[in-house]
Amino acid sequence: MLTIDITGLPPERVTFAASPLAELTSMLHVLAxxxxxxxxxxxxxxxxxxxxxxLADRLLEAEFLWRSSRADFLVPGRPAERLADELDEVDRLPDDVYVAAALVTTCGSSRLSFRRGHAGAGRGSPLTDPAAADRALELAQARGPRQAAFAERLLEDPPAVRAAVRRLLEDCADAFFADAWRPVEHRLAADARHKSELHARLGLAAALDAVSPAASLSEHGGAREIRLDKLQDNWTSGADGVTFIPSVYGRPHLLTVHAPGWRPVVQYAAADRHDPPPLSLDLVRRRLEALSHPVRLRLCRTLARGPHTTGELAEAWQLTAPEVSRHLAVLKKAGLLTTTRRGRYVSHALDVSATAALGADLLEAFLR
Incomplete structure (x- = not known):
């Protein structure tokens, strides 16, 4: 669970906006x-x-900037309408902030001990602290020769690498992004407007419900927190505001940027009436737990073949009716059963679609 503390944050500091740069790097992630x-x-x-x-070779050389995680400067906290304006904003970042963010994706965010933009937390900037530079190079080498070569170039000549990354993004814009962005630009802007209107009319909780079932608002004892159903447990401050960015190419991920020194950003899948809403990780867990019991597995084998009453199931498996009812209640709560009443008889059947989708739902929850 990722928690963003927004206690005391004025409503206008929670913003919803489309971002060309965030969508471009979502496309690059899809390609990787x-x-x-x-x-x-x-x-x-x-x-x-x-x-x-x-161009394909250059993308391969830099793909770790967006492959398994995303460099923070590629998901802007203050989106602009034009890609060039967002890239100009990246150019204004100090070298130590840019380098630290790039090295986190190069070296592995879970293992890097210095903090982006915060030399006082852990090791200092690898541009000024030899121990931090050695550690960054060691971690990059462990991840592969391309990461090691990139880290070495970045530490030796940050301006040259920064310019090369910008040229790469601009070349991608010319090669494919402009054509792919045009059909989704208005859809993303409309989605952001819709979430903003929900926020203004019905409050942040309603807007978060529309963003994703994995996003919620918690209010207790005067504290207000945005909670995101992510696999890692983490906390960050939203004192500077929080930005939500819709994405078409980012689905099914719920991407978050929340390092100290950066405005928290959440990139979410834009609403699509053709797609079913993603399931929460809690519901996926309940379904797995419901199917983990050997008695419920046996009942599901019968129910997969067609509807059965509680009495029929009890007789087929030599169980008592109350025992069967308890197991059916667990399966029903997990959304794995359909129920049909015919007079005084109630028949239960396995929801084959929900069960078949469980593997995909679990993977989507992991990827989120």
Missing amino acids: EPAHHPAMQAWAGATLAGLKPA
């Missing part, structure tokens, strides 16, 4: 990890096939 995005695999295949070899 197409298996995470089944609905985008055709686009990814066609786009990769159309890239010039030189």
Whole structure:
């Protein structure tokens, strides 16, 4: 669970806006990890096939900036309408902030001991602290030769690497982003407006419900917190505000940027009336637990073949009716059963669609 403390934060400091840079790097993530995005695999295949070899090689060299995590400067806390304006804002970051953010994705965020933009927490900046630089290079080498080479170049000549990354993003804009952005730009802007209107009319809780079932508002004892159903447990301050960015290419991820020194940003999947809402990790867990009991597994084998009453199930498996009822209640609460009443008889059947989707739902919860 990621917790963003927004106690005392004025409502206008929670913003919803589309971001060209965030969507471009979502596309780059799809190209690097197409298996995470089944609905985008055709686009990814066609786009990769159309890239010039030189650009494809450059993307491969830098893909760890967006492959498994995202460098914080690639998800802007204050989005702009134009990609060039957002890249200009990245250019204004101090070298030590940029380098630390890039090295986190290069070296592995869970193992890097210095903090982005905060030399006092852990080791100092690798640009000025030899021990921090050595540690960054050691971690990058452990992750592979491309990461090691990138980290070495970044520490030796930050301005040159920064300029090369910007040119790469601009070349991607020319090669495929402009064409892909045009059809989704208005959809993302409309989604952000809709969430803003919900926030203004009905409050932040309603807006978060619309963002994702994995996002919620907690209010207790005067404290207000945004809670995101992520696999890691973490906390950050939203004293400077919180930005929510809709994405088409980012689905199914619920991406968060929340390092000290950065305004917290949440990139979420834009609403799509054709897609079912994603399940919460808690519901997926309840379904797995419901199916983990050997008696319930046996009942499900019968129910998968067709509807049965409680009495029929009890007779088939040599159980008492109350015992069967208790197990059916667990399966029903987990959303794995359908129920039909015919007169005084109630028949239960396995919800085959929900059960079949459980593997995909679990993977989506992990990827979120």
